[in-house]
Amino acid sequence: MGLLGTRARSGRKAVAAGLLALFWLGSASAQAQQPTPEDLRLVPDSAAQIKLSFAPLVKQVAPAVVNVYASRKVVQRQQVSPFFDDPFFRRFFGQPNGGFGQPRERVESSLGSGVIISADGTVITNHHVIKGADEVRVALNDRREFDADIVLMDEQTDLAVLKIREGGPFEHVEFADADLLEVGDIVLAIGNPFGVGQTVTQGIVSALARTQVGVTDYQFFIQTDAAINPGNSGGALIDMTGKLVGINTAIFSRSGGSNGIGFAIPAHMARYVARAADQGGKVQRPWLGATVQLVGAEIAEALSLDRPKGVLVTAVFDGSPAHEADLRVSDLVVAIDGKEVIDPNAFGYRFATKMIGESAEFTVLRSGREETVSISLQPAPETIPRDTRELLEFSPFEGATVMNLSPAVAQELGLDGLPEGVIIAEVRRGGQADRVGLRPGDIVRGINNQAISSTRMLETITKTPPRIWRLDIERDGKVSQIVLR
Structure with missing residues (x-):
């Protein structure tokens, strides 16, 4: 309180805007109307105003x-000693039907x-x-x-x-x-x-x-x-x-x-x-059909920018809203509907909060000139059926659930761009895929130098396994080869 008093006595220098809000919330006039931005810049000039609540x-x-309060029922099976497989022990302990191994429900709450x-x-x-x-x-x-x-x-x-x-x-x-x-x-x-x-x-x-x-x-x-x-x-x-x-x-x-x-x-x-x-x-989130990257100091210098800003378009997919709107590779997107874009995360947030059926105005720098590109907001299409399959044959993929990739699936899974191949959606614990080290989100690009284009194709290969598996797996944008016998 002494600090606030000292500031007030020394010329009413800038005090936290919250104290200004306190003044207006506590006054009779504030109950009739909300404070304006000009009102909030006023400095309280009395102890009574500062003490308001x-x-x-x-x-x-x-x-x-x-x-x-959220609750859910969880089924747990008790661990049972091997002795209770013996009928004598089950009768002795009063569990004639193997009750010691019966599942029990408990309630978890959050x-x-x-x-x-x-x-x-x-x-x-x-x-x-x-x-x-x-x-x-x-x-x-x-x-x-x-x-x-x-x-x-x-x-x-x-x-x-x-x-x-x-x-x-x-x-x-x-x-x-x-x-x-x-x-x-x-x-x-x-x-x-x-x-x-x-x-x-x-x-x-x-x-x-x-x-x-x-x-x-x-x-x-x-x-x-x-x-x-x-x-x-x-x-x-x-x-x-x-x-x-x-x-x-x-x-x-x-x-x-x-x-x-x-x-x-x-x-x-x-x-x-x-x-x-x-x-x-x-x-339903709008689909752009393009990829962008962060603009760092080196790119900003190459583009003759006074500072890093915006995101650089690195790819545009045929038939996408970005392609139809004539968004181009090397365009620098600096704003969406007048809101500044500073990096790919800000770009994703600004674009994702737009509603399907509307349009978004991109402010872009192209060849040193500022232009406006109007993007139609459409949902991502499922250009190929996802054809989800759980692979059950003994192979490096046993226990994995896979899907075909399309713009809709890529968007649901948060993938950048539109990768080629088949994506692993789930991995069953204890299966061969789990033991090999495959994870949900991995993309199967090829097997033994043969490109994998569909879940059906991958399932067919697992039914006639080769002696040696050479797997091309994409993870986090990098492709690695795994060799298994």
Whole structure:
């Protein structure tokens, strides 16, 4: 408090924008209208203004933040001593029918948070909070509890949408425009950390567009120092107007507790998934049909740029939306619909949050000139049936489930470009494929110098195995050869 007083006495230099928000939230006029950006730049000039509280804002938003309880039944088979195979021992211990080896059910539960985003009881939370759940219940801050149905689960974004079965109308929050956030803005995190009950923590936006988090396929997060702990997942990150700017998702911690580095999925992505739930319960992402790469210092210098920016188009596939729009190799995409693109992660986020059936305007630098390319937003086509097959014959692929590759499959699996070959979707534990070291996501490019073009072709080869297997396997964009006898 002494520091704030010193600053005020020394000429009212810049004070945290959150204190300005406190002034407006606590004043009578703020209850009639929200503060404008000009109002938020004013500096509080009295001790009374500085002491004002976040309480009015919390009272407004807290009823829309819920606790999410997810449970699932897991069947476990007890380990049985070989002695119990003997009928005498089974009778002696009162288990005449081998009851010692019978499966038993137990219930696993997980706890997280969620946010009501509409009056009909639509709730958005994290995918990992309800993954595998058989039953889901939500509890409001007034202690009422309701059963909820799972409407949509999207692992790629780590988001899920629930629907409260009965009751309502419910208090809810509106989405904010997360693009208006700036580093230093005050935010509140509301959730249920460690299951202790609804908790509010306060902090600032520490960084925007964080990309090295690794919890979703779309690396574009809001970083905040508001305390986020286990159980906060799926909860609300709100701004000083009471709108939802993000869904709290992850923390950076070596101890498991909050170290002041938390991450939230931006509201744009949450709204995109919520809209997909309203339009049939399936997330359909637009397909570009091109690959891009990061622009580093060397490429920026070669392109005569004053600094690295945008993404460089490295390939365009025939018949794709990018090809139809005349996007070209070596084009530098610097913005999508006027929003700056700084790297491939930002590019992927900006493009993935566009809705099917609309269009996106790419700002590109081509031969030193700025041009606009309009991309039609279409779903990725399944140009070849995926023809999923589990390989059962004894071979290096025994126990692997494989699929044909198409733009739709490549997009679902998060692959860059459109690789050739057959992709391994699953590997059964203990099978030959597992023992050989094959993994889900590996692409079978060839066997004994013969290109593999379909799952049927691969299955046929496993039924007439050669003496020596020379496998060309692509993993993480690199092709390696494995030789097996």
